[in-house]
Amino acid sequence: METFYPEFSPRFAGFMAQLRGRKIAVVGHARPDGDCIGSQVALARMLRARGHEVVCLNPDPVPRRLEFLVGGLTFLRPAGFAADDHVAVFVDCADHDRAGQALKARFPAPFGAIDHHLSHDGFARHNFVDPASAATAEILAGMLFDNGLPVDAATAQALYVGILTDTGQFRFNSTSRRTFLLAAELLARGASPAEAGYELYERETAGKLQLLQRFLASLRRECGGRVCIGLLPDGVFADTGTLPEDTEGMVDYARAIDGVDIGALIEERPEGIKGSLRAKDPAYRLDLVAGQFGGGGHACAAGFNVKGGKLDSFYPRLVAALEKQIRTVDAGRR
Amino acid sequence: METFYPEFSPRFAGFMAQLRGRKIAVVGHARPDGDCIGSQVALARMLRARGHEVVCLNPDPVPRRLEFLVGGLTFLRPAGFAADDHVAVFVDCADHDRAGQALKARFPAPFGAIDHHLSHDGFARHNFVDPASAATAEILAGMLFDNGLPVDAATAQALYVGILTDTGQFRFNSTSRRTFLLAAELLARGASPAEAGYELYERETAGKLQLLQRFLASLRRECGGRVCIGLLPDGVFADTGTLPEDTEGMVDYARAIDGVDIGALIEERPEGIKGSLRAKDPAYRLDLVAGQFGGGGHACAAGFNVKGGKLDSFYPRLVAALEKQIRTVDAGRR
Numbered sequence: 299m300e301t302f303y304p305e306f307s308p309r310f311a312g313f314m315a316q317l318r319g320r321k322i323a324v325v326g327h328a329r330p331d332g333d334c335i336g337s338q339v340a341l342a343r344m345l346r347a348r349g350h351e352v353v354c355l356n357p358d359p360v361p362r363r364l365e366f367l368v369g370g371l372t373f374l375r376p377a378g379f380a381a382d383d384h385v386a387v388f389v390d391c392a393d394h395d396r397a398g399q400a401l402k403a404r405f406p407a408p409f410g411a412i413d414h415h416l417s418h419d420g421f422a423r424h425n426f427v428d429p430a431s432a433a434t435a436e437i438l439a440g441m442l443f444d445n446g447l448p449v450d451a452a453t454a455q456a457l458y459v460g461i462l463t464d465t466g467q468f469r470f471n472s473t474s475r476r477t478f479l480l481a482a483e484l485l486a487r488g489a490s491p492a493e494a495g496y497e498l499y500e501r502e503t504a505g506k507l508q509l510l511q512r513f514l515a516s517l518r519r520e521c522g523g524r525v526c527i528g529l530l531p532d533g534v535f536a537d538t539g540t541l542p543e544d545t546e547g548m549v550d551y552a553r554a555i556d557g558v559d560i561g562a563l564i565e566e567r568p569e570g571i572k573g574s575l576r577a578k579d580p581a582y583r584l585d586l587v588a589g590q591f592g593g594g595g596h597a598c599a600a601g602f603n604v605k606g607g608k609l610d611s612f613y614p615r616l617v618a619a620l621e622k623q624i625r626t627v628d629a630g631r632r
Numbered sequence: 633m634e635t636f637y638p639e640f641s642p643r644f645a646g647f648m649a650q651l652r653g654r655k656i657a658v659v660g661h662a663r664p665d666g667d668c669i670g671s672q673v674a675l676a677r678m679l680r681a682r683g684h685e686v687v688c689l690n691p692d693p694v695p696r697r698l699e700f701l702v703g704g705l706t707f708l709r710p711a712g713f714a715a716d717d718h719v720a721v722f723v724d725c726a727d728h729d730r731a732g733q734a735l736k737a738r739f740p741a742p743f744g745a746i747d748h749h750l751s752h753d754g755f756a757r758h759n760f761v762d763p764a765s766a767a768t769a770e771i772l773a774g775m776l777f778d779n780g781l782p783v784d785a786a787t788a789q790a791l792y793v794g795i796l797t798d799t800g801q802f803r804f805n806s807t808s809r810r811t812f813l814l815a816a817e818l819l820a821r822g823a824s825p826a827e828a829g830y831e832l833y834e835r836e837t838a839g840k841l842q843l844l845q846r847f848l849a850s851l852r853r854e855c856g857g858r859v860c861i862g863l864l865p866d867g868v869f870a871d872t873g874t875l876p877e878d879t880e881g882m883v884d885y886a887r888a889i890d891g892v893d894i895g896a897l898i899e900e901r902p903e904g905i906k907g908s909l910r911a912k913d914p915a916y917r918l919d920l921v922a923g924q925f926g927g928g929g930h931a932c933a934a935g936f937n938v939k940g941g942k943l944d945s946f947y948p949r950l951v952a953a954l955e956k957q958i959r960t961v962d963a964g965r966r
Contacts, residue, residue: 468802485808485812491803491805526838
C-alpha cells in the first residue's frame with residue numbers, strides 16, 4: 299500500500315502522541331452531512347480502540363439516514379454535555395463558527411481540526427487541511443492507513459460513507475485516483491457499498507416519491523428555457539405526508555435538464571417562501587441572486603427565505619432577478 | 633499494480649495472438665447500456681490501436697447519452713454491415729440471442745465473448761466470463777491492464793462508464809475492492825468522473841422528467857407492500873416525446889422505497905410487454921422470475937419481453953409470479 303498523505307501522516311502520528319491519556323470531544327458542524335458524521339464516527343472509533351474516552355458533539359442531531367453509522371458511540375448536543383476535561387478535535391468545519399456558538403464557546407481553543415474546505419481558516423492548534431481532497435473522511439482514512447491505526451469494519455464503513463456522500467457518489471471533480479484507492483482499501487477492511495447504498499438511497503418513503511412527482515409535474519421553463527423552476531405550494535407536505543427536509547436533492551432534477559443553466563425550487567410555507575437555486579456553471583453567481591432576497595450561499599448552490607411571501611406574487615420577482623443575472627453573465631462573456 | 637484476472641489474462645493474451653491480422657466485429661446487445669457501449673468502445677479502441685480494422689455492431693442504436701464515448705469509431709446496425717470477413721467478439725451478452733436474430737445469424741459461431749452475467753451459457757469459442765465481476769467493462773479493464781494492452785484516455789473513460797453504470801454508481805453489492813482499484817487505475821489513465829457524471833446524469837431531456845413523473849404517478853404496491861410496480865402504458869413515449877431508452881434507471885425509484893423488496897417497471901409497447909425487475913436482496917433470484925416470461929438476467933436485476941401482451945392482462949400474472957417467489961424465499965429463510 300502506498301502512502302496517501304506523506305505530508306500530514308507523520309505530523310498526525312505526533313498529534314496522536316500528544317493526545318495520549320486524554321478524554322476527547324470529536325466536534326462536528328451544524329446540520330451534519332455524511333462526511334461530518336462519517337468522519338466523527340471513524341475518528342471516535344479509532345480513538346476508543348486506542349483506549350481514549352470519547353464523545354461526539356454536534357449542534358444538530360444525527361440525521362435519520364446516517365444513524366446506522368453511530369453504533370455504540372455517544373453523540374450529544376451541547377446542552378447534554380457537561381464535562382470540562384475533554385480535548386476537542388473539530389472535523390469537517392471550515393471555521394470555528396460552523397460548530398455553532400455553544401460549541402465554539404465551550405472549546406475556545408480547539409486542539410485539532412481535520413477538514414477539506416477551501417475556506418478553512420486554520421482555527422485549531424493542529425490543522426490537517428487539504429482542499430484537494432474530496433472529503434474530510436478521505437484525509438482521515440489516508441492518515442489512519444498511513445499510520446497503521448485501527449480501522450475495523452464499522453470505522454471503514456463510516457469513512458466510506460463520508461467519501462461517498464461528499465463526492466456525490468464519486469461524481470464531483472474532486473474525485474481522484476487517491477479517492478478510489480482509499481475506497482478499495484476501505485472495502486478490504488469491511489466497508490460495504492451495498493449497505494451504504496441501501497441506507498442512504500434505498501430507504502425513501504413513498505411520500506417522498508409522491509413529493510418528487512408533484513415537483514416534476516410543476517416544472518416550468520423560463521428565460522428562453524435556460525431556467526427551470528419547480529414549485530411546491532403550501533399544503534403539499536401535508537398532502538404527501540412528508541417534511542420540508544424531504545425536498546433535499548429535488549432542485550437537482552430541475553438543473554439536470556440539457557440546456558438548462560439554472561434550476562430552482564420554490565416552496566410556499568405558512569411562514570413564507572423558501573427558495574433553492576442551482577447552476578451548472580459558477581459564472582452565474584447564484585449567491586448574488588439569493589442575496590437580493592436576503593439569502594446567500596455558493597456560486598453554484600444558493601438559497602433564501604422570504605417571510606410572508608406568496609407563490610403567485612413571488613414567482614415573477616424571481617424570474618426577473620434570474621433573467622437580469624443571465625443577461626449580466628452573457629454580457630460579460632461577449 | 634497487482635494482477636486483476638490471473639486466470640483470464642494469460643488466456644486473453646493467447647486470444648489476442650489468434651486475432652492477429654484479422655478484421656474484427658465487436659458485437660453488443662439489444663437496447664445497449666453503458667456497460668455494453670463502454671465495453672465495445674474500449675475493446676474496439678484497443679484493437680484499432682493494435683492495428684486491427686474494427687467495426688462495432690448492435691441491433692439497436694447507441695443511446696444519445698452514451699454518444700460521447702463513440703469518438704471516431706464505427707457503430708453499425710446489422711442492415712448497414714455487409715462485409716463477411718470479420719471475426720466476431722461479443723461483449724456483455726449472456727447468450728447468443730442477446731445480440732438479436734440478425735447478428736446471431738450473421739455470426740453463427742462467435743470467436744470470443746466477454747461477459748459477467750450469471751446465466752452466460754458459453755456460446756462463443758473463447759469465453760471470458762466472470763459473474764463475480766460488477767461489469768463486463770471491469771473484466772475487460774482488468775485483462776487490458778494485466779496484459780499491458782493500450783488504454784488511452786478515451787478507452788479509460790469508456791471502461792469507467794461501463795463500470796459506473798453497471799454498479800449503479802458503485803452501489804450494487806457486486807462492487808468490490810477490485811472494482812475500485814480498477815477505477816483508480818482508469819483515472820490515472822485519464823478517465824474523468826466529472827465528465828461522465830455530466831454526460832450521464834446532467835443532460836436529461838424535459839420529456840424524460842415528464843416520463844419519470846408519469847412513472848411515479850403510476851406506482852402501485854403489491855404483495856403486502858413488498859413489491860412496487862410502475863406502469864408505462866402504450867402511447868406514453870409519444871405523449872412525452874421520449875424513447876424507450878429513456879426508461880433507463882426508472883425502475884430503481886420503485887425499489888428505493890423503504891419496505892419494498894422488489895421494484896418493477898412494466899412498459900406496454902405496440903409489440904408487447906417489456907418488464908424490468910430489481911430486488912434489494914439477491915435471495916429473490918429475479919433471473920428465475922424473468923425466466924418464467926422468457927427473460928433472464930441477474931439475481932437482483934432481470935428483465936423480459938412478452939410478445940403481444942397487454943398491460944391489463946399481464947399485470948396480475950406478474951404479481952402472481954412475484955408473490956410466489958416471495959413466498960418461496962420466505963419459506964427458505966425460516
